[in-house]
Amino acid sequence: MAKMYVDNDGDISFLRDKVVAVLGYGNQGQAWAHNLRDSNVDVVVGNIRDASFDQAVKDGFDASDIGEAAAKADIQLLLMPDEVMPRIFHEEIEPVLKSGQMLVVASGYNVTYGFLTSPTNVDLVMIAPRMIGTGVRRGYLAGSGFPSLIAVHHNASGRAQQVMLALCKAVGTLKQGAVESSCDEETLCDLFNEHFGYVYSLRRAYELLVEAGASPEAAMLEFWASGEEMELARVHMTHGIFHQLKLHSQTSHYGQEVTSRLSDEEEEAERRRLRRIIARIKDGTFARDWSLEQLAGYPVWKRVQAENMAHPLIAEEERLLKKLGLLERDGHGD
């Protein structure tokens, strides 16, 4: 079993007299900045001059450009998008870094693939929430916290573990539990989850149900538009994936446990598909393709996105979500 750290394992006094820079005031950064401030940590915010910057000022933080904020701090939380992190680190943060300071990443990606290499006289740790930013804040306020994968990647000061656990406690993750991990493990699990094929499995189910005579509304309500999935996700978490089947009807339980089980050949084929995905993550093929895609201006992504947005499902979905009063994306809902 992986080691799990809980609230008693963190001692916030390791952050005494330290200034923590939240560099990137976005999904994660906003939640981290508020949680750390509420734990009496001295926080400064660094961000590009945009709406997020204005929000940081409105929220009462000492906000400045990224390099300026980093220069004021002892601990640098790299909470900007992974794609821009190496450049920003190299151009704005590295020049003001001092020996013995600490860098914190919330994702292992750039470390795993060598896009971010830190000086040897600086600590490098990972605190990677298994939670979106709103959940990081909500868990802190509720006192229940949120789970994370954590790792000391480079311990230059000899105190990296204690300072990392102090940060974990202050941001609220030790309330739920932080699991000892590594940048490589976090990257593998995170990318595999994203490459698994979830959205396409939902769309495939929709297409086949409509092909079989179901209305688009019935198909979408069955698979995602009813919100039943939220309740299912909750019982997966609270009961376990097979124990939660007892909460379903007998017909449903039997169908999910027996009928949906793949034959040995189908199972082997599916495992071969998934192992190919893992191999592309582990050998760096995915990271290389994604970097090339960014350099080229996202040609493949733009084409696939246009194809997906032109699918008949999109218009049907918008109609249904509007009728149900659920649509929240840009320009809709509240």
Ligand code: NDP
């Ligand atoms: P965001 O996409 O929310 O961006 C963070 C901030 O960086 C925003 O203020 C954003 O500005 C700013 N920013 C965007 N582009 C640039 C740029 N070119 N130069 C400088 N700043 C820029 O990031 P997240 O919070 O989603 O992710 C931060 C880190 O946390 C990443 O390492 C990510 O992998 C990790 N993480 C994220 C999770 C999540 O749920 N989002 C979960 C767990 C880990 P603007 O708001 O204007 O775009």
